[in-house]
Amino acid sequence: MSPIIEVKNLNTVLGEKKIHENLNFFINAGEIFAIIGGSGSGKTVLLRELLGLINPYSGTINILGVDAYNQKRRFKNIIEKDIGVLFQSGGLISSLNVIQNVVMPIKEKTSLKKDVINELGLLKLKMANFPLDSIFLYPSELSGGMVKRAALARSLIMDPKILFLDEPTSGLDPVSATLFNDTIKKLRDLLNITIVMITHDLSTINSIVDRMIVLLKGKIIAQGRVDDVKKTDHPWIKQYFQINN
């Protein structure tokens, strides 16, 4: 397996504040990769960097063989075409209803007929376990779990190669969270999608995650397979896994 995402010597400075210090990690194709860490350790900033939304201070980010910094246009192309993102708060457009939100990317980028587009949207919504009688509701009328599922459907609509999930199960009840995890695992197994997620949910980490990194105060304190990380001798990691267990 070859790395699909490679981050080397990444340093990030936002304003006066140093966010990341010398991050090095890689993500293999078809992996479910987790980024965990304390609040304010720069997880979301890292995700935004991987998506090219903010620029690092130094270091390289390489996704699907394209350098984020030196090949900006191609990188943007890749982001638009091959990457799906589920933002923390869903990021659904509030003036469009669920089905319009979900089909927006294909509507913009393909010349398919309207009924085909709608059917594809329904297919993806069903894959994301969204209740189909609510597809005409607006984001403000949805519950937290439904927002997540609708946003997952939208991130899947272009059949991405890499899926970024920012705290996908936060705000979901355990049953829905398990269902969500199953969906993600099924997607990976079926389509060989690479999944990168920021998560705090230990059940997610234990059940579906392959490899992970642990960020603390801008540094990676552990990385590797979940079991190896658990064995790391670091007070924060020990506490993390103990408390949640």
Place this chain on the structure above:
Amino acid sequence: MKNYTPNLNIDITFRESRCEINLKGNLVIETLHKLFDFFHNLKFSFSEVSFDCSNLINLDISGGFALKKILSEFKEKGIIVNVKNLDPKFMRIMDMVETTSCETDFFKKNVENNILYKIGLFVFKLKDDVIDFLSFLGEIVVTFFYVIIGKYRFRMNEIFYELENSGVYAIPIVSLVGLLSGVVLSYQGAAQLEKFGANIFIVDLISLSIAREMAPLLTSIMVAGRSGSAYTARIGSMMLNQEIDSLRIIGISPTELLVIPKLIAMLISLPLLIFIADVVGIGSGIYLSHFLLNLDFTTMLIRLKTSLSLTSFLIGILKGFIFAIPIVLISCYRGFSVRYNSDELGIKTTMSVVNTIFVVIVIDAILSIVFQKLGL
């Protein structure tokens, strides 16, 4: 890994009533339209069709869906379909599509496009709006009363903050507007008055029209557009962020914290801004008249003293007190009525500016009649 643009080739060969279709390349979302276009243009003159998928490199869920849709269309027409050499990996995708696809009779016309329905909805919304505004007004009056009797805090900090934002920072634009209205009046007036040789009456024209009408009206419109929209947007986004809800839970009345200081600040700042517009407008008008009509400053200032009575000046300032109330109340009310989403924030901000300016002009017209009848 190479960054490719996906490509799909469809070869078709006919053998008597049989038809063989060879799919080559990537059947993914970017190439779906090719598949649909191809089968849309195809004439159905065969009874059996077979798909050869051995050259299919890539199939994603959308591709699987499209393939399945095409197959079922053939089946509906009574054509025998078989699929050959489908990769087991792709087979699983097809199975998944099979199990998750569903009926699509969701997309039907809604009755909401009916014009009568829309009119009815508008009327009911208007009714709700009026009732809501009246209850908001009542809340303000009660809160104001509580502030006066000392049950609520008198928020000095907030008042000064609002004074700075809606008062001090508005001085430049208000002075500019005053200056320009002085310029307009002196130029327009000079051309007409010169014909009658009534040059000195330019002072009456400028001073009365600016002090009584132009300065109060233009300043209020500027402030309504400037501060009113800001109030709506600020309170509206607080509504969306559940900040207002949390204030209520903490036990702070949102009207007391957000509306009363703005109201008090506006009652102070708007008359002062009108005074500034008066001074700048009349000053610039008289200064220009000196050049346009060759009047000297002493004569004009003496004339100004007799033409601009204290009553006229005070009427202009009084208008500031009167206009301040609808500007703050309407814009805050619109802010509190933002619900659900950011779309509504935009709509309500627009409504707030339109409503405040409209109400200011209506009140101004009413006041003109009232002052006329009172002989002021």
